[in-house]
Amino acid sequence: MGNYYIGLSVTYHDPALAIINGHGEVLFAEATERFLQNKRALNCEPDQLFYLPQLLGDYCPDAKTVTIATNWRKQRPLYENMVERLGILSASGLLKTGLKKLVSPLENYQLHHKMACQHNAITKAGLNLVRVLREQQPRCHIRFADFDHHLTHAAMACYSSPFSDAACAVIDSYGENGSLAFYRYRNQQLHCLHKSKGFASGSLGFFYMKLTELCGFSWLKGEEWKVMGLASYGKLNPELYSIFEQLVTVNGLDCQHPKQDFFANLAKLERFKRSQDQAIEWAADCAYTGQLFFADKASQLLNHLGAVTQMENLALAGGCALNSSFNGHISQRTAFKQVHIPSAPADDGCALGAAWLAYHQAVGDDAKPPRRLSPYLGAAISDASVERLKHYNRSLTIEHLPEIIGEKTAQQLAQGKLVGWIQGRAEFGPRALGNRSILADPRFAATQDHINANIKFRESFRPFAPSVLQEHGDDYFEHYQASPYMDKTLTIRESKRDSIQAVCHIDGTARLQTVEYAVNPRFYGLIQHFYQLTGIPLLLNTSFNVMGKPLVHSLDDALVVFMGSGLDVLVVNDYFITKARDE
Ligand SMILES: [Fe+2]
Structure with a gap:
């Protein structure tokens, strides 16, 4: 009879499920979109009812205890944080803040929809899994654990790396409370150096989503890749770069949206937005300039992390770690000599990060050192x-x-x-x-x-x-x-x-x-x-x-x-x- 740790990624987009056994071996990890053949599997459960009997039968046939671990803290769902901190959605659905000048009723509804979906995903996390476990293995003991979102990104990056000692950066769109987190990884322990706090703080992930929109692509469909491909055809637009600078600044390990004239500067971007009847090439300079700006800001953050940690090894995760164009330049633009980015640095990878954290929490110092992780899981x-x-x-x-x-x-x-x-x-x-x-x-x-x-x-x-x-x-x-x-x-x-x-x-x-x-x-x-x-x-x-x-x-x-x-x-x-x- 064995112990198993099943990680679920429940952040509304890119759900995933991962299984680790009591020896710390990764048995399975897969994004839900694959089984469903539904790109990004938006608003879908990671524990699919029709798939679970096969998975549990194959990988956890003798379960004595199963810990179900999620990649988001349950105490403060994002939806509630957003409502409280920004006042975006009042009971009548109207905007209270200065955003109302810029956000249309449709955009307001889209935001409401996204937050409600995420709230739903977090609160019902693991329901299907419990049902199938009860049906298949009624004597199995089930536990729950929920982890800080950016800590699960960091766990995925560090436990899958070849490093025993590294600096770790999570550069993301958002977590429970902000978009950035930095850690020191040593002896299988993750020590938090800094986490950005509050939704008023800046987000390079949100910046790239905005850039994707400006280029006429859809971040919801995950089309950030297209921006990177298109950037190679463009050149710097200094005026656009200076507007970007007024929207996002980096200060140490923090990223901020300057309060002064923020909305006025955001509005200036509108004339750079490609409409659907314009050729894609029209947005090439925008893509180039935005990619350059992103790389400059991310380099500033990593250089500061390098100065704080004095490390040569970097483990990088979060949605922004999918920016392969920037990743290829990190070792030239910073003091980091070895850069590890896991095979799944975005939210799908958090399922495995959550399972790993649950395993470490359960076995403590007896945790087996991670082996180099195969991506074929x-x-x-x-x-x-x-x-x-x-x-x-x-x-x-x-x-x-x-x-x-x-x-x-x-x-x-x-x-x-x-x-x-x-x-x-x-x-x-x-x-x-x-x-x-x-x-x-x-x-x-x-x-x-x-x-x-x-x-x-x-x-x-x-x-x-x-x-x-x-x-x-x-x-x-x-x-x-x-x-x-x-x-x-x-x-x-x-x-x-x-x-x-x-x-x-x-x-x-x-x-x-x-x-x-x-x-x-x-x-x-x-x-x-x-x-x-x-x-x-x-x-x-x-x-x-x-x-x-x-x-x-x-x-x-x-x-x-x-x-x-x-x-x-x-x-x-x-x-x-x-x-x-x-x-
Ligand atoms: Fe994330």
Whole structure:
């Protein structure tokens, strides 16, 4: 009979569930959007009623005690804090503050909706889990724990890192009380150095959401990525930069919105806003200027953290840690030499952070030191499901090729074929890291258009990422540093750009994944075969989904993409699948 710690991320967007056992081993971690195939799974429970029996049966079959840990303090729901501190929503739904000059009734309702959804998510957290545990294991003892939101981000960053000693920064949109938190991590303990307090304090996360809106994209749909891609096409607009400076300032480890003329300055941004009938390129200077401003402010915060801690190791989390463009510059712009960003630095990762904190709280000094965490923690697609498909399908050619699957797939890639590549357990976090990936030959620029036209149907200005064998990283990238979770954007050496045109962005950069044999031997082996055939030790790697949908979860999800797109080959574990028309 065992003890288990089940973490739930319950912040309305990006719910997730993670399971740790009594030995501190991470058994499972997955964002809810994958099972539901519903991007970001807004307003959905992380403990899905129909999924839980399988998860608990697979990972907690002998539960004696289960601790259900959430990533938000229950005492002060955000909704109540917002109402009280800003007076945004009175009983009649009208605004009380100066915001009413700027916030329309519709925006007021949107804010009300978001806060009410979050309140709902926090207050009903774990209800489904308790029901299924009671049904499956009636004698199991159930406990509850709730943790400070930014502490769960920090736990995810530090316990998943290779460090025993590090400074930790959480740069987020908001928590129970503010947007920033800084910690010292040593001997598996997190000591809080500073937390920003009050909603009047500034937020770089909110700034980036505003920037996303200005560029004509939707932060609700998670389109901050598009701002980063677009920024490479723009140049500095000094007037816009100076307005940004009047909206957010950094002071030590704090970020502030200056009170004087704040709303007047906010209103000045309106004329920089791209409308939907304007071309995306119209917002390129805005994207560039905003990205530069974000990087400047984040650098100021991290430089101060470096001065306070005198550390060379940095663990970084919070929604802003998804800014791979900035992440690639941290070691040049600050005193931090090693920078770890977990595979899931945003709120989905908090599920695992909460489970880890519950485990540490329960076992105290007996906690096992964390091992380097694999990002492959989600669901797998079984061989049995492919065998069933083989039996019933009438339109696909399915070959079982365990001896030569890597070699044969590499040959197809070298011939310009587009390959859906599914192996083992899915990645925890937003990036496809070689287990739920669409892969292609990176050598030719035309491949970008080919993928966009046949599979991804996405905007042409967005770059594709390379996955490179770790030992070749320095040959291809300036200021090379490991980027195991596609967490950093680096500059491709000028001499190499022509040889990998499909993954070279307009400004010569790429958001790379460094692939290590010990972490993913099958993916490493595939790239190695491609290297032997072409002399290029990297592949174009994009997520196995279509625009607007999450990464595929089941074999059926993968087949829908495969059959409904121009993908040439689908590889699932050792099975090589082609369409009949290719025969
Ligand atoms: Fe967060």
